[in-house]
Amino acid sequence: MRLSTKGQYGLRAMFELAINYGEGPLSLKTIADRQYISEHYLEQLIATMRKAGLVSSTRGAQGGYVLSRSPEEITVGQVIRVLEGPLAPVECVIDDEESVCDRSGYCPTRIVWKKIRDSINQVVDSITLQDMVDDYRKMHPDESYMFYI
Amino acid sequence: MRLSTKGQYGLRAMFELAINYGEGPLSLKTIADRQYISEHYLEQLIATMRKAGLVSSTRGAQGGYVLSRSPEEITVGQVIRVLEGPLAPVECVIDDEESVCDRSGYCPTRIVWKKIRDSINQVVDSITLQDMVDDYRKMHPDESYMFYI
DNA sequence: TTTAATGCCTACTAATATACTCGGAATTAC
DNA sequence: GTAATTCCGAGTATATTAGTAGGCATTAAA
Numbered sequence: 224m225r226l227s228t229k230g231q232y233g234l235r236a237m238f239e240l241a242i243n244y245g246e247g248p249l250s251l252k253t254i255a256d257r258q259y260i261s262e263h264y265l266e267q268l269i270a271t272m273r274k275a276g277l278v279s280s281t282r283g284a285q286g287g288y289v290l291s292r293s294p295e296e297i298t299v300g301q302v303i304r305v306l307e308g309p310l311a312p313v314e315c316v317i318d319d320e321e322s323v324c325d326r327s328g329y330c331p332t333r334i335v336w337k338k339i340r341d342s343i344n345q346v347v348d349s350i351t352l353q354d355m356v357d358d359y360r361k362m363h364p365d366e367s368y369m370f371y372i
Numbered sequence: 373m374r375l376s377t378k379g380q381y382g383l384r385a386m387f388e389l390a391i392n393y394g395e396g397p398l399s400l401k402t403i404a405d406r407q408y409i410s411e412h413y414l415e416q417l418i419a420t421m422r423k424a425g426l427v428s429s430t431r432g433a434q435g436g437y438v439l440s441r442s443p444e445e446i447t448v449g450q451v452i453r454v455l456e457g458p459l460a461p462v463e464c465v466i467d468d469e470e471s472v473c474d475r476s477g478y479c480p481t482r483i484v485w486k487k488i489r490d491s492i493n494q495v496v497d498s499i500t501l502q503d504m505v506d507d508y509r510k511m512h513p514d515e516s517y518m519f520y521i
Numbered sequence: 522t523t524t525a526a527t528g529c530c531t532a533c534t535a536a537t538a539t540a541c542t543c544g545g546a547a548t549t550a551c
Numbered sequence: 552g553t554a555a556t557t558c559c560g561a562g563t564a565t566a567t568t569a570g571t572a573g574g575c576a577t578t579a580a581a
Contacts, residue, residue, distance in 0.1 A: 224492075226373050226461045226485075228540065234481050250556065264541055270558075283549025284555040299484055312375045331508040332383050335448055335499055336375075342491040343373075350484055359480040376568065399527065413570055419529075432578025433526040522581100529576070537568075547558070 229306040232260045233268045237302050240278065241294040241352035242359065248280075248287030268306060275305040294356055300347035310347065312339045378455040381409045382417045386451050389427065390443040390501035391508065397429075397436030417455060424454040443505055449496035459496065461488045 235258040243249055251269065255262040269288060272278050277297060278288045290297060304310060315323045316336045327333055384407040392398055400418065404411040418437060421427050426446060427437045439446060453459060464472045465485045476482055 224373055224375050224379075224456060224459055224461070225463070227538085230373075231462055231481065234484065238480050252556085261541065263543080266557080266559095267541090280557065281549085282547075282557045284553090285550055286548085286556050288557090307373060310373055312373070313380055314374070329508070329511050331387055331504045332380065334507055335383065335496070335504065338495050338499070339492055342495045343488055346487050346491045347484070350487070355480045355484065358483055359478070362478055377570095378568090401527085410570065412572080415528080415530095416570090429528060430578090431528045431576075433524095434579055435527050435577085437528090524579105524581080526579085527577080530574090532572085534571075535569095537566100539564100539566075541563085541565100543560105543562075545559090548556080550555085551553090 224312060226303070226307060229268055230303045232258070232265060233272065233306040234299060234302050235260065236265060236269060237272070237277070237290070237297070237352055238355050238359075240288060240290050241297075242356050244290055244294050248285075248289050250287040253287070272302070272305055277302065277305060290352070294352035297352045298348050299350040299352070299355075300344060302352075303347055310340065310343050312336050312343075316340050373461060375452070375456060378417055379452045381407070381414060382421065382455040383448060383451050384409065385414060385418060386421070386426070386439070386446070386501055387504050387508075389437060389439050390446075391505050393439055393443050397434075397438050399436040402436070421451070421454055426451065426454060439501070443501035446501045447497050448499045448501070448504075449493060451501075452496055459489065459492050461485050461492075465489050 236254050239254050239258055240249060251266055252262055254260070254269075255265045258265075269278060273280055273288075276291055279291045280286065280288050300310070309317045311317045313336045315327060315330075315333060319337075321327045324330070385403050388403050388407055389398060400415055401411055403409070403418075404414045407414075418427060422429055422437070425440055428440045429435065429437050449459070458466045460466045462485045464476060464479075464482060468486075470476045473479070
């Protein structure tokens with residue numbers, strides 16, 4: 224049960240925007256270079272995030288991307304769900320409707336899938352981009368961000 | 373981030389064996405029919421579980437499969453990991469070695485993946501097949517299992 | 522001792538998703 | 552005007568998934 228690279232790359236890109244929040248737009252190329260992601264591929268991912276309202280763009284020279292909200296207002300869960308869809312281990316627990324299958328009301332495995340789903344979402348919804356930045360800075364108090372790469 | 377049908381079908385099959393535990397072997401066909409799974413496909417999954425020591429088989433007429441241990445000694449986590457591999461949202465947190473990538477020691481996203489991994493495993497390792505049987509019986513105290521199908 | 526019921530094994534396959542690549546049009550700072 | 556950038560649609564190689572197919576091996580029961 225793996226996340227695709229969409230979620231992985233997307234969160235790395237968002238971290239990059241978060242740690243540079245308030246310092247003007249970052250170009251796609253800058254983000255891709257610093258996070259070792261294919262530029263063209265990241266372009267598609269960031270387009271998805273732009274359409275979902277997580278990032279804003281400025282076109283033209285010196286343009287780039289910034290977070291649409293401050294890092295403490297964006298959770299890991301929001302980012303991953305935009306890129307990967309609902310975080311559910313099986314389709315029948317994407318939402319709580321009992322109508323997804325004729326056994327859903329008394330399916331013993333479905334209870335298990337719901338518990339997994341809820342625990343994943345609880346984790347990702349409780350971590351903000353700001354938390355990630357704080358964690359990073361706590362681990363590297365003496366280094367400037369330039370040395371991150 | 374979905375489980376494949378291997379994990380889903382496998383757990384359904386194991387539930388079937390658990391609720392019939394102590395009553396002799398169940399044939400592949402019986403399990404497949406009751407759980408609406410392709411017989412040939414289930415055969416491959418149950419072969420994996422047999423090799424992993426979760427079920428035992430009896431060949432020949434009147435043969436079939438039984439759990440190798442009692443339902444309270446088999447967790448959902450054991451079943452899913454045998455069929456799906458390690459439950460980790462990304463490869464770099466399958467184990468805790470820092471050597472998987474050159475940034476692993478200070479990668480801010482890796483911390484997130486570890487938290488997701490741990491929360492999933494905590495859930496699945498705390499649920500046994502007996503728990504699933506108990507849940508099922510609690511929901512259907514007045515019905516014999518014959519009506520489950 | 523035959524036969525039917527069963528498990529065991531290897532190989533094949535259609536459909537889908539993934540993780541990109543490619544080329545070019547539109548926009549804007551300098 | 553030009554270079555730097557975002558925006559957009561299309562194409563593609565590879566891997567995975569979710570099976571299917573066919574036959575051999577084993578054993579209980581008639």
